[in-house]
Amino acid sequence: MKITLLLAQYLYTHKRLDLPGIGTFHLDPTVAIEPEPDKNTKKDFGESITFEHNPAIKENQALIDFIASHTGKIKALAAADLDSHLSLGLQFLNIGKPFMLEGIGSLVKTQAGQYAFTSGQLMPEVLKEQPLKQTHPAEIQEEAFSSYKDILRPRKEKMQWKKPVAFFLVVAGIALAIWGGYTIYKNSSEENETVSTVEKKKIEEVIPATMIMDSTATKDTLLPKKEDVAGPQPMTVPVGNYKFIVETAGRERAFKRFKLLKSLPTNIQLGTSDSITFQLFFVLPAAVADTARIMDSLRIHYTPKWSRAYIAQ
Secondary structure: OOOOOOOOHHHHOOEEEEEOEEEEEEEEEOOOOOOOOOOEEEEEEOOOEEEOOOOOOOOHHHHHHHHHHHHHHOHHHHHHHHHHHHHHHHHHHHHOOOOOEEOOEEEEOOOOOEEEEOOOEOHHHHHHHOOOOOHHHHHOOOOOHHHOOOOOOOOOOOOOOHHHHHHHHHHHHHHOOOOOOOOHHHHHHHHHHHHHHHHHHHHHHOHHHOOOOOOOOOOOOOOHHHHHHOOOOOOOOEEEEEEEEEEEEEEHHHHHHHHHHHHOOOEEEEOOOOOOOOOEEEEEOOOOHHHHHHHHHHHHHHOOOOOOEEEEE
């Protein structure tokens, strides 16, 4: 039997019902309630049930014993069921909803903070003998309230684990993307640095260190110095040296290229025979057997695709 019906049965039997934290219900002792009234008939209580608001009422041990004896539950569990039912009713009252007590009536909370009672209808069938529910102590379960749903504390049937897992996956994905980008950048930087080092060594192998220009030389002058440019007069190449021409270009291109190569720094030289076509070249000491190798190395590093490199006699 539902606990709300047990409360009505207790009131019909004892003519008084004390609910902790709520108050006391009184049934007129002169009202006779028959367990088996005429079929399809319901009798109004009228003024037979009255209510007295008294939140100071404590736990009613006799009521707990009554619930335990009619449900077959231990007293501790019966007390817990009663407390849960009354707590739920108080929550309804506090949010402005009526607290329904089947077979007794309903309570509502007024603006003054008092409880107003409206009597319900007689339910004499609750006085019929109900078979006790035989429940093993190890299998005792709490009775569900079918009168209304708990709108304040809905039961969570499923674990709320999806949102934390999704958040963790997003954070892990961002961290992985950052780590991957950093790794690619680091590897690329190391590779470029290695390539630059190798190229620098190749250049140093080709061009003797004694022929590298002074680092204090200016880099801001567009035109080369006069001593770096061989004019129309023929240039004399020292014995044992060779003139390695790496590029032939017009005046503007030749001067810009000369400035760039000087800034590396290198011992690049600029010459012309007609002041129109200019040659960018190195004068390096070399054995005859090494000239081809030196020319190939210089062409790789200094000769653009549209020009050609060669050794001048």
